[in-house]
Amino acid sequence: MPEMILPDEARRATEFLDRADIVIGIPSFNNARTIGHVVRAAYAGLAKYFPQWTGVVINSDGGSTDGTRDAVLSARLEDSHLMLLSTPMVAAHRLSVPYHGIPGKGSAFRLIFQLARNLGAKACAVVDSDLRSITPEWIDLLLRPVMFAGYDFVAPYYHRHKYDGTITNSIVYPLTRALYGLRVRQPIGGEFGMSARLVERYLQREDWETDVARYGIDIWMTTIAIAEGYRVCQSFLGAKLHDAKDPGSDLSAMLQQVVGSVFLLMQEYESVWEKSGPTAPAELFGFRFDVGLDPVEVNVGRMIQTFLRSAGELGEIWAMALHPATLAGVEELKGKAVGDPSRFHMEDELWARIVLDFACAYKRSPLSRGLILKSLTALYLARVASFVIETEAMVASEVEDRVEHLCLTFEELRPYLRRHWNNGSATEGGMDHVRHREQSITGRG
Amino acid sequence: MFDIVSKVLQGAGDRLHYHATTYLPSLLAALTLIFSFYVAAVLARWVLHKIFKGLTIDKFLRQSGVAYMIDRSGRLRASRLVAETAYWSLLLSGLLMGLSVFNTNLTTHMIEGFVFLLPKLVVAGLILLSGAWLSQYLGRGFLVWAVNEELPMPRRLAAVARVLIMFVAIVVAAEHLNFARNVFYAAFVILVGGAVLTAAIAVAIATGGNLRHMLEERRLHREERGERSLWSHL
Numbered sequence: 001m002p003e004m005i006l007p008d009e010a011r012r013a014t015e016f017l018d019r020a021d022i023v024i025g026i027p028s029f030n031n032a033r034t035i036g037h038v039v040r041a042a043y044a045g046l047a048k049y050f051p052q053w054t055g056v057v058i059n060s061d062g063g064s065t066d067g068t069r070d071a072v073l074s075a076r077l078e079d080s081h082l083m084l085l086s087t088p089m090v091a092a093h094r095l096s097v098p099y100h101g102i103p104g105k106g107s108a109f110r111l112i113f114q115l116a117r118n119l120g121a122k123a124c125a126v127v128d129s130d131l132r133s134i135t136p137e138w139i140d141l142l143l144r145p146v147m148f149a150g151y152d153f154v155a156p157y158y159h160r161h162k163y164d165g166t167i168t169n170s171i172v173y174p175l176t177r178a179l180y181g182l183r184v185r186q187p188i189g190g191e192f193g194m195s196a197r198l199v200e201r202y203l204q205r206e207d208w209e210t211d212v213a214r215y216g217i218d219i220w221m222t223t224i225a226i227a228e229g230y231r232v233c234q235s236f237l238g239a240k241l242h243d244a245k246d247p248g249s250d251l252s253a254m255l256q257q258v259v260g261s262v263f264l265l266m267q268e269y270e271s272v273w274e275k276s277g278p279t280a281p282a283e284l285f286g287f288r289f290d291v292g293l294d295p296v297e298v299n300v301g302r303m304i305q306t307f308l309r310s311a312g313e314l315g316e317i318w319a320m321a322l323h324p325a326t327l328a329g330v331e332e333l334k335g336k337a338v339g340d341p342s343r344f345h346m347e348d349e350l351w352a353r354i355v356l357d358f359a360c361a362y363k364r365s366p367l368s369r370g371l372i373l374k375s376l377t378a379l380y381l382a383r384v385a386s387f388v389i390e391t392e393a394m395v396a397s398e399v400e401d402r403v404e405h406l407c408l409t410f411e412e413l414r415p416y417l418r419r420h421w422n423n424g425s426a427t428e429g430g431m432d433h434v435r436h437r438e439q440s441i442t443g444r445g
Numbered sequence: 446m447f448d449i450v451s452k453v454l455q456g457a458g459d460r461l462h463y464h465a466t467t468y469l470p471s472l473l474a475a476l477t478l479i480f481s482f483y484v485a486a487v488l489a490r491w492v493l494h495k496i497f498k499g500l501t502i503d504k505f506l507r508q509s510g511v512a513y514m515i516d517r518s519g520r521l522r523a524s525r526l527v528a529e530t531a532y533w534s535l536l537l538s539g540l541l542m543g544l545s546v547f548n549t550n551l552t553t554h555m556i557e558g559f560v561f562l563l564p565k566l567v568v569a570g571l572i573l574l575s576g577a578w579l580s581q582y583l584g585r586g587f588l589v590w591a592v593n594e595e596l597p598m599p600r601r602l603a604a605v606a607r608v609l610i611m612f613v614a615i616v617v618a619a620e621h622l623n624f625a626r627n628v629f630y631a632a633f634v635i636l637v638g639g640a641v642l643t644a645a646i647a648v649a650i651a652t653g654g655n656l657r658h659m660l661e662e663r664r665l666h667r668e669e670r671g672e673r674s675l676w677s678h679l
Contacts, residue, residue: 167678188679215679242677250657251678252593258679306595313592313599317585367582374589 003203004110006118010097017093020119021053022046022143025112027105028129029062032071034243035129039075039094042127045139046092047077050147053122055092058115059129060099060108068129069096104214109221113199123147124199125154128190130243141235141286142193149233153225154193155184157234157284161296162391162399164240166384167258169403171355172219175262178410179273180226183281184234188218188258191237198230207264215254216261223262227269236286239293255380256373263362263373274418279411303385304341308334310378317375320368321361323420326353333382346386348409354379355410356417363421468547475543482539490532494524562622569618576614580607590650594657609639 024042028035039057046055059072073096099111116124123146127134145151168188176187212220225232311334318327329350337344361372391399544552584607591599619625
């Protein structure tokens, strides 16, 4: 695939720097409020933990209009405040360059990876620009396994509020773990460490201009690392606290990009997951400790309402994707939700079947992929609502047990996935179900 | 008197004899041809049904929505589609050949008219089929979008989109058949109006994000600020 054309600024900067041992990438778009802190943490991490290496902090920006790039370039940190035991031998550099192409996190990463390769970096780490809880230790934890222990990919492991990261907890983690057999708890965490050879492998790929260019990038990186047999580990980073999210951000598009990337990679790595057996935990580095978390509030009633409204409208689309038994389960769930929303509950098995049926439908129906994935939003919200109701009174460890239970359900359903992956019976049966329902509504037949 | 009656009967008999000897062989030949083609059509339908059973084209018909469009149950199979097409084509051919046996001006005119119209009919049929598929496909996309955007009456909006696209297909097919040109011109004016409407919808979609953003913020300000702040799905 042709490489991304480097902006002049980036080209001049790499020519000036010539080489670097470590690159820390920070993708951004209108993050002026928080990115200064992230840059300072990255800079301090390099100074404190990798003083003997040349480091570069690269901000890849998507055209911010709030002064994000200025915030990056003006972020200052006095070395004396770090109380370093040794004076840094090599000062870290900072770059802020705009990327071109499809707007999204993936495109920002692509530019960072290209610069890392051009600079001959031995290791590269990426961190989100909206983090409030990042510390210099994160840089050490993300890079040390790569620099000194021969790992290729370091995924984050952190404490999050029980309602935070619901796509991770309900789809991406259970599915990735069941498919590829490695338990990476935060496969789309946003903070990663990578070796030079893995960066090179990413740059060789042909699919940069798909959903990978957007929110699909995190799961794409993690899946490739696991499925292609690179050495993968996790580092405990503490708490993940981030800036307020844009409420207008399109959940449906985000879900489509992330889940679409998972499903697309399922096709590519079919030969890997077809043979997968029992799962194993990915090695975890770092000192584990408990932390306080910001409360996250969600509107359960609204999510159930969205599900009910969608269930009344999208039967035709769901019938294209779901197996008749799964569709019947969704119908039953709808009936229960109408009765008493406070007792709304979606069984783990039903949810796992929904996700697996959608994966099969995604493969079966290349023409209708977009709309099939978009129709998943309401079912996802139903699952989140059920999870929130169920875990309302639970503490973190109990919630983790619930997630573990869901993961085991996905693993138990691997034979179901293998059985349905290559046949088209879901659509056929689903249509029968819709017809039966329509007849019962109209009183015909 | 008897002579007159005898002459009339004789004349009628002669005419009957003439017509019988002129047309009966043709009629018998036509009936034989039609029957033969009927048998051939039934056989072809049976054979094609067996041959096409279970082919991947069935999958395509389902996935593309064509099966659901033609048959609400979605059970339409390629085998049935091909077999029925062959059956009716053969039957029609038999009928035309049967007519040609009579070799009259009227039958020749009818056959010529039909043969010349046939390619246009096929193309018009394809236009309609494509329009129906497109309306089904875009209608579904519109439905999902409308539901996710929480627009009121999403099913009706999707139905409107389907009808509009199908209408355009019908107009194009009618124009191709040179049928009801005035209707076409009227339809064209409507089409221009529709295009303006489509552009308006496109603008609305493009600005939808901003609108949704604004509405969402208002609602969240009203309801609970907590949800706005820290819930990340990823």
